[in-house]
Amino acid sequence: MNNELTIKGQAAKKAARVLATLDTTTKNKALATIADAIIERQAVILTANQQDIEAGRANGLSEAILDRLLLTEARLQAIAKDVREVIGLPDPVGEEFESRRMPNGLRISKRRIPIGVIGVIYESRPNVTIDIAVLCLKSSNVAIMRGGKEAIHSNKALAETVQAGLQTAGLPAECVQLIESTDRALIKEMVRANGLIDMIIPRGGAALHHFAIENATVPVITGGMGICHLYVDQTADPAKVWPIVVNSKVQRPSVCNALDTLLVHQAVASQILLGVAEALAQYKVELRCEPRALAILAHHPLAKATESQDFDTEFMALILAIKVVDSLDEALDHIYTHGSSHTDAIITEDYSAAQRFVSEVNSAAVMVNASTRFNDGGQFGLGAEVAISTQPLHARGPMGLKELTTYKWVVLGNGQVRG
Amino acid sequence: MNNELTIKGQAAKKAARVLATLDTTTKNKALATIADAIIERQAVILTANQQDIEAGRANGLSEAILDRLLLTEARLQAIAKDVREVIGLPDPVGEEFESRRMPNGLRISKRRIPIGVIGVIYESRPNVTIDIAVLCLKSSNVAIMRGGKEAIHSNKALAETVQAGLQTAGLPAECVQLIESTDRALIKEMVRANGLIDMIIPRGGAALHHFAIENATVPVITGGMGICHLYVDQTADPAKVWPIVVNSKVQRPSVCNALDTLLVHQAVASQILLGVAEALAQYKVELRCEPRALAILAHHPLAKATESQDFDTEFMALILAIKVVDSLDEALDHIYTHGSSHTDAIITEDYSAAQRFVSEVNSAAVMVNASTRFNDGGQFGLGAEVAISTQPLHARGPMGLKELTTYKWVVLGNGQVRG
Numbered sequence: 094m095n096n097e098l099t100i101k102g103q104a105a106k107k108a109a110r111v112l113a114t115l116d117t118t119t120k121n122k123a124l125a126t127i128a129d130a131i132i133e134r135q136a137v138i139l140t141a142n143q144q145d146i147e148a149g150r151a152n153g154l155s156e157a158i159l160d161r162l163l164l165t166e167a168r169l170q171a172i173a174k175d176v177r178e179v180i181g182l183p184d185p186v187g188e189e190f191e192s193r194r195m196p197n198g199l200r201i202s203k204r205r206i207p208i209g210v211i212g213v214i215y216e217s218r219p220n221v222t223i224d225i226a227v228l229c230l231k232s233s234n235v236a237i238m239r240g241g242k243e244a245i246h247s248n249k250a251l252a253e254t255v256q257a258g259l260q261t262a263g264l265p266a267e268c269v270q271l272i273e274s275t276d277r278a279l280i281k282e283m284v285r286a287n288g289l290i291d292m293i294i295p296r297g298g299a300a301l302h303h304f305a306i307e308n309a310t311v312p313v314i315t316g317g318m319g320i321c322h323l324y325v326d327q328t329a330d331p332a333k334v335w336p337i338v339v340n341s342k343v344q345r346p347s348v349c350n351a352l353d354t355l356l357v358h359q360a361v362a363s364q365i366l367l368g369v370a371e372a373l374a375q376y377k378v379e380l381r382c383e384p385r386a387l388a389i390l391a392h393h394p395l396a397k398a399t400e401s402q403d404f405d406t407e408f409m410a411l412i413l414a415i416k417v418v419d420s421l422d423e424a425l426d427h428i429y430t431h432g433s434s435h436t437d438a439i440i441t442e443d444y445s446a447a448q449r450f451v452s453e454v455n456s457a458a459v460m461v462n463a464s465t466r467f468n469d470g471g472q473f474g475l476g477a478e479v480a481i482s483t484q485p486l487h488a489r490g491p492m493g494l495k496e497l498t499t500y501k502w503v504v505l506g507n508g509q510v511r512g
Numbered sequence: 513m514n515n516e517l518t519i520k521g522q523a524a525k526k527a528a529r530v531l532a533t534l535d536t537t538t539k540n541k542a543l544a545t546i547a548d549a550i551i552e553r554q555a556v557i558l559t560a561n562q563q564d565i566e567a568g569r570a571n572g573l574s575e576a577i578l579d580r581l582l583l584t585e586a587r588l589q590a591i592a593k594d595v596r597e598v599i600g601l602p603d604p605v606g607e608e609f610e611s612r613r614m615p616n617g618l619r620i621s622k623r624r625i626p627i628g629v630i631g632v633i634y635e636s637r638p639n640v641t642i643d644i645a646v647l648c649l650k651s652s653n654v655a656i657m658r659g660g661k662e663a664i665h666s667n668k669a670l671a672e673t674v675q676a677g678l679q680t681a682g683l684p685a686e687c688v689q690l691i692e693s694t695d696r697a698l699i700k701e702m703v704r705a706n707g708l709i710d711m712i713i714p715r716g717g718a719a720l721h722h723f724a725i726e727n728a729t730v731p732v733i734t735g736g737m738g739i740c741h742l743y744v745d746q747t748a749d750p751a752k753v754w755p756i757v758v759n760s761k762v763q764r765p766s767v768c769n770a771l772d773t774l775l776v777h778q779a780v781a782s783q784i785l786l787g788v789a790e791a792l793a794q795y796k797v798e799l800r801c802e803p804r805a806l807a808i809l810a811h812h813p814l815a816k817a818t819e820s821q822d823f824d825t826e827f828m829a830l831i832l833a834i835k836v837v838d839s840l841d842e843a844l845d846h847i848y849t850h851g852s853s854h855t856d857a858i859i860t861e862d863y864s865a866a867q868r869f870v871s872e873v874n875s876a877a878v879m880v881n882a883s884t885r886f887n888d889g890g891q892f893g894l895g896a897e898v899a900i901s902t903q904p905l906h907a908r909g910p911m912g913l914k915e916l917t918t919y920k921w922v923v924l925g926n927g928q929v930r931g
Contacts, residue, residue: 110848114871193893199882201892206874208904287725291904306706306729312905313731333927340929429529438923451922452533455625463618463925472930473620473921474612485627485710485918486731487906499904502892503870504857506882508752510759511891 094286095279101270102289105210105235108267112233113207117184119262120231127227127258128176134254135169141250142219149243161218162244172223175477179227182476185495186233189503200505205498207233209291212283212311213479214239216297219247226255226269228479232497237290239272239283249273284309294480294492299407314492316457316483319349319435320407321465324424324450325365326441327358333462334365334440335372340464341438343376347409349481350436350458350468354404354414356424362417363389370396378411385417404431421446425453432456434483436468457483457490513705514698520689521708524629524654527686531652532626536603538681539650546646546677547595553673554588560669561638568662580637581663591642594896598646601895604914605652608922616928622919626652628710630916631702631730632898633658635716638666645674645688647898651916656709658691658702668692703728713899713911718826733911735876735902738768738854739826740884743843743869744784745860746777752881753784753859754791759883760857762795766828768900769855769877769887773823773833775843781836782808789815797830804836823850840865844872851875853902855887876902876909 131138142164149159185205192202211234213225222240229236240248252271260266272279284293284305293313295305305313323341325334341352357365366386370393373380380386380396381403390396403414404427418424428437438460439450447461458468468490470478475493482488488496550557561583568578604624611621630653632644641659648655659667671690678685691698703712703724712732714724724732742760744753760771776784785805789812792799799805799815800822809815822833823846837843847856857879858869866880877887887909889897894912901907907915 110872113874195891195893199886199891204870209874310725312903330927336927336929344930447924451623451924453529455532455628455920458921458923460923461925462927463923464929466930467618467923467925467928468921469930472614472618474614484731489918490921499908501874502877502887502909504877504879504882504886505866505870506880506886508749508755508881509886510755510883511763511885511888 095274095276095282097272097274098279098282098286099289101237101267101272102210102286104267105237105270106289108265109207109209109235111265112230112235112268115233115264119264120184120233121180123230123259123262123264124176124180124227126261127255128173130254130258130261131169131173131176131223134250134257135166138169138247138250138254139164139166141246144246145244154243158217158243162247164219164247168220172220176223176227179231179477182231182494184231185498197509198507199509202503203500204503205495205500208497208499210235210237210289211497212237212239212286212290212293214280214283214293214295214297214301214305216241216301217243219244219251221296222248222251222271223255224477225479226252228477228494228497230268232494234497235267236269237272237283238270239280242275245273245275280304281308284311284313287311296480314480314482314484314487316435316481317349318407318433318483320353320405320431320433321350321435322354322356322428322432322437323352323465324356324418324421324428324437324439325358325361326421326439326443326446327360328443328446329361329365329440330442331365331368335368337438337440337462337464338369339372339376341466342373342378342413343411344464344466346411349407350465351409352413352465353406353408354416354431356416356418356427357386359385359417359419362386366390366415373413376411378413381412381414383416386415389417390415407433421449425450428454435481436460436465438463438465457481514693514695514701516691516693517698517701517705518708520656520686520691521629521705523686524656524689525708527684528626528628528654530684531649531654531687534652534683538683539603539652540599542649542678542681542683543595543599543646545680546674547592549673549677549680550588550592550595550642553669553676554585557588557666557669557673558583558585560665563665564663573662577636577662581666583638583666587639591639595642595646598650598896601650601913603650604917617926618928619924621922623922624914624917624919627916627918629654629656629708631656631658631705631709631712633699633702633712633714633716633720633724635660635720636662638663638670640715641667641670641690642674643896644898645671647896647913647916649687651913653916654686655688656691656702657689658699661694664692664694699723700727703730703732706730715899733899733901733903733906735854735900736768737826737852737902739772739824739850739852740769740854741773741775741847741851741856742771742884743775743837743840743847743856743858744777744780745840745858745862745865746779747862747865748780748784748859749861750784750787754787756857756859756881756883757788758791758795760885761792761797761832762830763883763885765830768826769884770828771832771884772825772827773835773850775835775837775846776805778804778836778838781805785809785834792832795830797832800831800833802835805834808836809834826852840868844869847873854900855879855884857882857884876900
């Protein structure tokens with residue numbers, strides 16, 4: 094195994110043992126010193142970031158990507174403020190739940206504990222480095238982070254800043270570690286580092302998730318990809334349709350909870366689609382229409398026929414696939430066949446249709462009369478998220494602090510033996 | 513992919529969609545018809561079982577293994593009774609929890625749902641076939657089961673019985689399926705059957721678990737192996753020590769929660785070890801002693817020096833490794849180094865020692881003054897278990913019905929969009 098990974102992994106395991114028993118006050122003090130360190134060291138961080146920006150420009154990165162990479166004084170202030178907000182979030186570690194007293198007198202509880210060492214593999218944006226570091230710290234997990242090559246100088250400066258903050262607070266610097274090697278082979282070693290890493294969170298596109306699933310022996314949280322559906326039922330209130338479609342599609346088209354496919358009941362298809370097309374026109378959303386939808390939108394300048402993979406594509410762009418369906422059943426079948434278990438919504442005024450949709454669609458988030466964009470840790474009241482999971486195990490949807498924990502059974506006896 | 517696995521996996525996916533929305537009454541009726549079918553078809557089942565027993569005898573299986581394989585009228589009665597007990601267990605599916613109303617009026621809840629299709633790979637005992645089938649059914653999961661070759665006739669007869677019961681109750685027979693091929697290559701295909709199987713539970717020895725971890729792309733629940741420790745603290749009440757040590761070690765030495773290593777504080781080592789050795793002598797437990805322990809037990813006929821791997825071995829037999837430690841810290845270090853996150857216990861009358869042990873040992877079950885044998889679904893009040901997990905993700909310790917579920921976020925709005 095790569096030497097850096099072995100050394101950092103072993104140090105992480107040691108640090109995890111310390112971190113697991115820290116009280117909340119101590120962790121919060123460390124978060125405050127980290128927030129302070131971000132402000133105090135901003136000159137160093139911005140200089141490092143400038144190196145990444147210059148290298149990125151030289152390598153021909155797009156302005157959009159350079160903007161995601163860019164740190165400024167204002168952005169660092171915002172990042173420090175986010176760190177301080179984590180101080181206010183409840184600490185899930187140590188909570189006891191499902192407590193019971195057995196007939197033989199044993200007192201049994203589940204007690205929430207950290208997972209241990211969490212390996213996070215992510216791409217470009219350097220603010221993710223701080224996000225992960227502080228959410229792992231607050232939940233008593235050690236983070237081993239492997240960011241994108243484009244952000245390596247920024248990430249190093251940020252990780253050093255976090256480590257400085259940890260040391261000021263009297264905690265081991267190894268609670269948060271950055272893998273500095275940008276060798277891609279190291280990612281494969283990370284996802285197979287059983288014994289050093291307890292859970293892998295890949296934060297990136299479909300390719301990264303598939304790579305992790307194919308290669309990992311450490312448990313992986315998969316997600317972050319969403320082919321999201323909105324089904325407009327026969328009874329939908331048009332006044333709710335336009336804002337929800339527009340918001341779901343255009344508010345931030347590059348993210349996983351943005352709308353990809355619009356399904357419309359045939360009885361209201363003409364009215365709804367003409368209205369939707371008009372509402373989306375000002376945002377220049379391209380409409381990829383199945384024949385029946387295309388017949389309705391034939392004269393719309395941005396409407397065209399679907400291509401073969403459109404219903405199986407996460408667009409991450411101002412493109413919307415559209416299909417007219419004959420019934421709720423057909424909509425459910427379409428979502429079952431083409432969905433990715435991320436976020437699916439219905440717009441309806443029909444009680445039974447809403448109940449059926451919520452009951453029969455088993456995506457991480459199922460919504461009635463609301464924008465798909467709400468599938469988010471902040472919007473769900475978790476305060477912050479490290480990832481959105483679409484897998485069935487462990488956690489689904491936004492993963493906040495609690496989803497970074499597991500539990501142990503605590504059994505308190507006075508000499509009981511099993512009969 | 514193997515044709516049988518593909519066909520059964522696709523049928524399982526379809527059945528899972530039906531099963532996910534069934535109410536509890538319907539599932540309980542099916543459980544009752546399955547219990548009836550086991551009794552009605554007992555002649556067929558016992559004949560099939562006799563084939564396995566004869567084949568096993570011809571292949572030289574030990575009497576102990578043949579006894580595990582054997583079904584009798586009485587055993588089938590007991591199995592049918594266990595099925596009826598699952599009817600009485602609460603159905604976890606559909607429960608809503610962590611409900612909240614957001615400031616924008618969205619009502620958000622987590623709703624418990626089945627995982628989908630659960631692949632279970634297990635060895636010899638045919639009663640496991642019924643256990644898995646009914647626990648999966650009650651939790652609305654489809655089971656695809658792959659049992660041991662030695663039990664193939666019994667398992668086929670039992671799976672057909674379950675399917676007959678399902679059909680009598682009007683449910684798809686494909687809710688419970690047995691893989692009939694005994695080709696070992698199929699296990700590798702099962703653990704890589706993403707899209708057909710949602711979770712793998714290996715029930716067997718260390719080799720099966722390692723195989724699953726190494727090869728699986730489907731999420732796996734690992735566990736079932738335990739190097740269990742009991743630390744006898746300086747302040748332990750001797751009257752509690754003997755019964756707990758004896759019960760932990762000898763009540764059922766072949767199972768994962770049986771005791772493997774006894775750690776004793778040096779201040780009480782002589783008294784405790786002489787007493788323990790005497791108590792264990794009648795059960796002919798071999799004592800593998802580190803030098804300091806061996807010095808105390810030098811004259812005991814069953815005491816010998818430890819071998820190199822003894823502290824890293826799950827004995828599954830009447831063997832106990834023994835070590836004298838200088839302090840609670842040394843005991844904690846030993847468990848941290850040699851433990852397998854299964855079950856570890858302390859015997860103490862010291863409040864702070866108990867608190868520290870419970871806080872610092874992060875095994876699936878951590879106990880004070882109780883036998884390690886209590887780490888079990890029935891003993892913890894779950895009613896029944898499909899496995900004992902030692903991994904940090906999803907579930908730890910005994911996995912009952914609730915641990916066979918996941919959740920989705922249900923979001924009820926009235927037109928909200930994200931600002």
